[in-house]
Amino acid sequence: MKEFKRYTVTAALPYANGPKHIGHLAGAYIPADVYVRYLRSMGKDVLFVSGSDEHGTAIPNQALKEKTTSRAIIDKYHVQIRDCFRKLGIAFDIYHRTSEPIHHETSQEIFLNMFNKGLLDEEISEQYYDDEAKAFLADRYIVGTCPRCGHTNAYGDQCEKCGSTLSPRELINPRSTLTGNVPALRETKHWYLPLEKYEHWLQEWILKGHAKDWKVNVYGQCKSWIDAGLQSRAMTRDLDWGIKVPLPEAEGKVLYVWFDAPIGYISATRAFFREVSLGKLEFAQPQRSFGLVQPEDWKKYWQDKETKLVHFIGKDNIVFHCIIFPIMLHAHGDYIVPDNVPANEFMNLEGDKMSTSRGWSIEMHEYLEDFPDKPDVLRYCLLANLPETKDSEFTWKDFQSRNNNELVAILGNFVNRALVLTQKYFDNKVPHRSTLDTIDIKAIEVLRVLPSRIAQSLEYFHFREATAGLLDLARLGNKYLADTEPWKLIKSDPVRVGTILNLALQIVANLGIVAEPFLPFSAKKINEMLNRKPETWIDAGSDVLMAEGHALGVSSLLFEKIEDGVIVQQLEKLHNKKLGIETEVYSSMPLKDEITFDDFAKLDIRVGNVLKAEKMEKSSKLLKLIVDTGVDHRTILSGIAQHYTPEEMVGKQVTLIANLKPRKMMGIESQGMILMAEDAKGKLKFLQPSDIVSPGAVVS
């Protein structure tokens, strides 16, 4: 493995439009923090940056929802997320935010640099413009009738009713959400990054250069994108929230959020060195001594080939961190590109996908409210279950069992045993070590190799394996005590017991070092109980960390058991939250505009019998149904393939709109629409009369 002079480690910028949950922690922040703490302990020159991502259309959207301003939204969530990270021990050197002036400057500089080098293509297209608001409308600010399902409040980019991905031009009767006016099409100019020009470079850099050292999931995802062929992407948007495009002709335009967000890592680094060099810390919180620094020192961390750049992210960010941002850095020319992007998969929760909007999540602040003194327990559980190679699962029962059977019973118990025995037999002082037996020498050998084995795992981003190694170190201690049985020997051979406990305490001291990256709060506690200053990883594996005669501190329990009741409560809380959100979602779905009876009478709703049903070729959602409507036998395509098999549908009575304008889908005309109800999980159920009626029966 190549040796680097220094490390720049980034953790994904959390989007400041809402709270972040433990899945985000597992995906990026915890592994990044462990990695960085380990590097620091090894004495490496490492800088750990992150910050809030505060631009993009979803911020004003959230402001609309919470009936406040975009500024208020980012201020609220920036503080909330930052504080949660702090309480969980995520030790950033700086946690910045993209709304800061230095970030705007940096982003504009990079944009201008690329623009001046001719790296960006100009393209003119037609987009909706609201005359009254004097603004181009971002996709989300246009609503209209969905051309697919007829939903009257579909957004310009997506219909939330049917899930269709739309473009604003497709909407029927579009209107602006700002003023309610009908928007007009106007020409607008945007700047595109021609990703396809860098395909060859990506092939060399990733497909050839990182075939072995990148994780398969990351590599596979990149290969998939590159092989599919890349397309030019707009790097600017018509929006009033974001970083102004620094060109005179770009009034009212901002940088695309995915252009500026990753630059946030760079601007955070700039902010860090500026603040530290001035001695005025606002966002920076240096976690180690950086010595005398200059504002320009940020360049070493981004432009020197001897710097190893590592991005920690979740799998949803792979394309941006492995394709788009590296292309930006490479095209610009002054910057290094990431050496590795150890993206994790997703963590599920109690058998279902985690989702803040669906209420199926454990938000960081919720956990910290309920378990304020247990940040390490969460860190441990997430580390032990990290979705490194595939989606993994967090359950409260596992949380309890990890805590009770591993942290309490193995790690905490060993530390407690060693300390209590020393208190009892040797007046709380490190006893003298005399001649070593074979069993002692064997234990010392294991002690010597375990930390380097853990280090090895960390270097390769195998965090689960490393975490297991930490527990093995405690197991070594437990086994050593069980094998030597000092409590039996104390009467007959106190000198031997001294040797045994001396060694046991050396193992505890090692735990104080090795546990630090994983369980920083507990490691601190261990060192306090040992009454010693923390040491670096370089000392790990040593069997002479604790000097003879050294007085130990006051011992207390590292971890406490979690009772069944606590777990039951959390499960209830989770289910209640989900129910609450579901009813909220249903009740907040606004009623559609009032219609007259005549409007209603236009609809020809009938009951039909499904005569035939078959899967549509090349479609995963559509079933082709032949329905007896009483007046005819017609073909209706229905997107229920994921909910009903063709066999299930045959012979069923359904309700349909018989006079809907036919629509062609996948080359076949659908002559009507089957009415379906959707439950909270997105499952579709068809509507049926309570008793069998004749096909063609009119619904009114």
Next chain:
RNA sequence: GGCGCGGUAGCUCAGGUGGUUAGAGCGUUGGAUUCAUAACCCAAAGGUCGGGGGUUCAACUCCCCCCCGCGCUACCA
């Protein structure tokens, strides 16, 4: 439908370039023990490695087909 990643003991997961009896932790069962938060320590039971073909002296590991989960993408209620 296309592409990517997965499908290994009851549960959560390890198993570069194919090679003796397929591993770990938890759980279960049994034993030992009492210094320790009834914790620790030892041992055992438990898997036809998603299914079916093929290549090979030999496949969890390579190739083909199929099924299931997740993601991206297309089409879409």
